[in-house]
Amino acid sequence: VKRLGELDREPVEIFVDGRRVAALRGDTVLTAMLIDGNHVRRSEFSGEPRAGFCLMGACQDCWVMTEAGERVRACTTFVEAGMRFVTKLDPRLHGDDPLRRHPRIDGDPIS
Amino acid sequence: MIQPVIVGAGPAGVRAAQALVAHGLRPVIVDEGVSAGGQIYRQQPGNFRRSGDALYGFEASRARNVHAAMAALDGKVDFRPRTLVWNAERGVLDLISGERTERLSYTHLIIATGATDRVLPIPGWTKPGVYSLGGAQVALKFQGCAIGDAVVFAGTGPLLYLVAYQYAKAGANIAAVLDMASFGQKFRAMPAMLSRPAVFAKGVYYAAALRLRGVQVHEGSRPLRVIADECVAGVAWHDGTREQELLCDAIALGHGLRSETQLADLLGCEFAFDSLSRQHVPRRDAAGRTSVKGVYVAGDGAGIMGADAAEWAGERAALALLEDASLVFDRKRADVLERELARTARFRTGLEGAFAFPPSWAAEAPDDVIVCRCEEIAAGDLRAAVRESGVSEINRLKALTRVGMGRCQGRMCGAAATEILAQACGRGIDEVGRLRAQAPVKPIPFGVRA
Numbered sequence: 001v002k003r004l005g006e007l008d009r010e011p012v013e014i015f016v017d018g019r020r021v022a023a024l025r026g027d028t029v030l031t032a033m034l035i036d037g038n039h040v041r042r043s044e045f046s047g048e049p050r051a052g053f054c055l056m057g058a059c060q061d062c063w064v065m066t067e068a069g070e071r072v073r074a075c076t077t078f079v080e081a082g083m084r085f086v087t088k089l090d091p092r093l094h095g096d097d098p099l100r101r102h103p104r105i106d107g108d109p110i111s
Numbered sequence: 112m113i114q115p116v117i118v119g120a121g122p123a124g125v126r127a128a129q130a131l132v133a134h135g136l137r138p139v140i141v142d143e144g145v146s147a148g149g150q151i152y153r154q155q156p157g158n159f160r161r162s163g164d165a166l167y168g169f170e171a172s173r174a175r176n177v178h179a180a181m182a183a184l185d186g187k188v189d190f191r192p193r194t195l196v197w198n199a200e201r202g203v204l205d206l207i208s209g210e211r212t213e214r215l216s217y218t219h220l221i222i223a224t225g226a227t228d229r230v231l232p233i234p235g236w237t238k239p240g241v242y243s244l245g246g247a248q249v250a251l252k253f254q255g256c257a258i259g260d261a262v263v264f265a266g267t268g269p270l271l272y273l274v275a276y277q278y279a280k281a282g283a284n285i286a287a288v289l290d291m292a293s294f295g296q297k298f299r300a301m302p303a304m305l306s307r308p309a310v311f312a313k314g315v316y317y318a319a320a321l322r323l324r325g326v327q328v329h330e331g332s333r334p335l336r337v338i339a340d341e342c343v344a345g346v347a348w349h350d351g352t353r354e355q356e357l358l359c360d361a362i363a364l365g366h367g368l369r370s371e372t373q374l375a376d377l378l379g380c381e382f383a384f385d386s387l388s389r390q391h392v393p394r395r396d397a398a399g400r401t402s403v404k405g406v407y408v409a410g411d412g413a414g415i416m417g418a419d420a421a422e423w424a425g426e427r428a429a430l431a432l433l434e435d436a437s438l439v440f441d442r443k444r445a446d447v448l449e450r451e452l453a454r455t456a457r458f459r460t461g462l463e464g465a466f467a468f469p470p471s472w473a474a475e476a477p478d479d480v481i482v483c484r485c486e487e488i489a490a491g492d493l494r495a496a497v498r499e500s501g502v503s504e505i506n507r508l509k510a511l512t513r514v515g516m517g518r519c520q521g522r523m524c525g526a527a528a529t530e531i532l533a534q535a536c537g538r539g540i541d542e543v544g545r546l547r548a549q550a551p552v553k554p555i556p557f558g559v560r561a
Contacts, residue, residue, distance in 0.1 A: 004281050006159050026156035031254045038240045038342050045487040049341055051239035053523065055246035055253075055485065056150055057143055058227045058371075060518035060554055061484055067453075072127035075142070075249075078156070 001034035015067075015084040023079045029076035030055065030062050033085065040064050040074055042089050112435050114216060115371065116204060118196050118374060119223035121149020122173075123410025123425030125181045130429035132187045133536075134439055139189040139215060139404045141196055141206060147181040149225055149410075150245060151418040166252055168277065173418070179515055184390055199374045200325035201403075203289065207555050219405045219432045222393075223425055224371040229388075229526045230474050231366045232265070234480045235337025237487075245367025248274045257283035259361025263346050265289040265334040268367040268490045269314050273550050275326065275363075276317040285326045286359040289348050291366070292466045293331035303461025306454055310419075311559035332470070337362060358497075367466065368415045369526055370476045373548035375412075378403050383543040387463045388415050390526065391545040397449050399428035400435075407432060420455040473527075473534035482531060483524040490531050497535040502537020502542045505529050518554050521546040 001055030009024040016033055021033035032050050033040045039049030041064050055075045062074040067084040114132055116126045118144035131138045140147075146154045152174040167174040184190075187203070191208065198205035204220075206213045212287040228243040235241070242250070242258045242264060250256045257278060259399045264275040275288050304311045321328055331351050338345035338356065345358045349558065367388070375393040382391040382400035392414045399407040407428040409422035434440035478491030496502055496511045505528065506513060514528045516519030521528070525546045533540045 002251065002260055002283075004255055004257055004283060005250070006155075006161065008152045008160070009158055026158050031250075031256055033237075036254075038558075043237075043487065048237065049239050050237065051342075053241070053246060054227060054243045055249040056227065057553070058519065059243070059484065060522045061523075063518070065553070088533060 003035065012079050012081050014079050014082070017086055017088065018084075025079070027079045028075055029064065029072060029077045029083065029085070031072060032089060033087075034077050037087070039087060040085075041087055044089065047089065048097055070081070113218050113219065113438070114139070115432060116217040117221045117223060118142075118204075118318040119225055119410065119412065120144065120147035120151065120181065120190070120192070121223060121225050121410060121421060122177050123150060123223035123412075123421040124221070124224075124427075125177050125184075126422045126425035127409060127429040127432075128184055128188050129180050129224060130426045131432065132184055134433050136433075136438075137188060138221075139217075141191045141194050141204070143193065143195050143213075145192055147190070148178060149418075149421075150175065150249065150522055151421075152177050153249065155253055155255070159480070161253060161255065164450065165281075165523055168280070170418070174420075177422070180303075190252050195553055195555070196374060197552055197555050199377045201378065205550070210556060217405075219407070219436065220406045221425070221428050221432065222374050222410060222412055223408070223421070223428075224374060224411045224412035225421075226370050226415060227522055228270075228365040229367045229369040229528075230364055230523060231398075231469070232476070232480050232482055232524075232527055233265075233334050233336050233364070234477060235343075236362075236364060237339070237481055237484055238337050238339040238344030240339070240361045240516060241337055242362045242363055243370075243520040244268075244270055247361075247363035248277065251277055251281055251283075251463040257281070257361070258363060259343070259359065260284060261286040261359045262363060263287050263289060263334075263357060263359040263482060264359045264363045265346065265348070266364050266366045267463070267469070267471075268365060268407040269462060270318040270365060270368070271466075271470075272314060272321065275321055279321060279324050279326060285321070287327040287329060287357055288321060289332045289334050289346070290328065290330045290466075291333055291410055291469050295331075296467055297330075297465040300461045300464035301515060304465060305415060306461070307458040311459065334362075334364070351434075366468070368411060370414060371412045371522075373520070375406065376540040376548035377550060377552070378406055380406060380408075382545060385414055386541070387459060389468055389530075389540050397452070398431035398445065399424055400431055405432075405435070407467075416452070416455055416459060420452055423455075424450045427452065435510045446449075452466050473530040476531065482527050483514045483517060483521075485519050485524075488512050488514045488524075491526060493531050494535045497532065501536075503532070503538055503542075505532055505546055508532050509546065515546045520549065520552065 194208040409424040409428040
């Protein structure tokens with residue numbers, strides 16, 4: 001994702017995998033994470049990187065995990081200073097094996 | 112007491128609200144977005160500075176009018192932005208906004224939930240860098256971003272040229288437009304499209320403007336697969352004679368639109384197969400009345416008709432509501448709106464001919480293409496289920512394979528899965544059923560239901 005303009009906005013700092021990421025007020029979490037990197041999460045099934053798809057809250061492909069373990073739909077959430085996200089699979093749910101199937105009934109905070 | 116609720120604040124919802132307010136009602140309008148406009152007239156965040164002309168091009172005055180109509184309703188409607196209707200029952204809706212839930216009663220309901228892209232997957236479409244065509248447009252309109260440094264627009268439909276044109280105009284670099292529809296198809300559909308000459312002319316203009324800017328436009332082509340390691344590096348495509356490859360770092364993929372019909376389904380509205388859009392949509396009369404008393408559908412959520420028609424359909428549904436509530440009925444205005452809608456329906460027929468659904472897509476889709484992004488179910492998994500169990504109905508296929516069972520509830524995979532099923536079991540696309548909606552229609556935080 002590449003900015004084409006609208007650069008004159010207030011800077012907002014968020015954290016992705018512990019790193020500081022410079023965003024701008026009015027960015028969605030998805031935009032901010034994809035300006036900085038190339039994906040926002042990994043698939044619970046294949047471990048492959050994902051970066052959202054529809055950008056309008058329909059495909060549910062961009063739910064990202066916060067450090068506190070909550071989930072946020074990145075394309076419909078605006079950045080706020082100090083937000084902290086992780087892009088790796090949660091080791092408590094997936095162990096060392098990214099291919100292990102997601103325990104969606106017990107562990108999935110979204111239904 | 113009459114309490115109308117409108118779901119969706121796009122062009123249909125806003126015009127419906129306006130007509131209801133004009134006759135003394137105070138509707139509740141619920142929308143998931145931050146502000147009114149829907150996807151087509153989506154407003155940028157308040158601290159962005161681009162002009163309406165830059166954002167909406169030829170549609171700037173229509174966008175401004177819809178936004179102004181909504182602004183004029185301030186204080187006269189109960190607008191609930193950033194709110195999801197996650198369940199619908201007779202007389203009551205379940206809403207959630209952030210963590211806050213509410214049960215909202217209604218006497219009359221206008222469903223104007225719009226549409227999302229219909230996408231026919233190609234291998235690699237789950238890779239970072241591939242977005243839906245509508246998503247590519249949202250990135251530009253709502254965030255001032257392009258989806259990549261070198262973007263390929265692939266698929267078919269009028270939106271392909273519109274979004275590519277908007278990208279070019281905003282200074283993005285377009286690697287190519289790969290349009291599955293041929294020139295001959297479009298030429299043959301011209302007579303029907305001339306029922307809306309101005310809309311037709313805009314389409315011709317976008318394609319010509321792209322070529323003038325030196326953008327490669329390949330009609331009658333077929334995207335084959337995404338070339339990618341971790342992320343998109345290119346696309347392989349067929350030009351009708353031979354296979355070619357193109358370098359790019361982003362792909363916008365779309366093959367027309369599909370209606371968002373979940374709420375009508377939950378309410379038990381009858382559905383009918385629409386052969387133009389190859390999907391089941393709520394059965395409705397010319398005014399938008401469904402088979403359930405007091406429930407109306409309008410706009411692209413009722414069947415794909417485009418944004419201009421959505422405004423007329425929204426107003427027409429509101430007039431029907433007012434008539435059914437024994438308040439007032441403006442026959443003359445209703446006739447005008449129905450005439451406009453009928454004319455647009457003729458145009459739609461032409462448009463669907465020009466950008467016809469690629470008939471051999473399902474037969475040609477390779478076994479390893481992922482159909483369901485959520486659960487990573489491949490076309491070969493679906494075909495194996497058909498072979499092994501003789502399944503010929505989409506909800507049965509869902510139960511067997513989990514296709515359409517993921518978080519998106521089949522919004523992204525439903526069309527493709529249904530096409531694969533029909534082809535594999537040798538039935539018509541109208542004979543394999545439709546994915547049924549389930550509450551919650553979108554994911555809600557765990558523990559909210561109960």
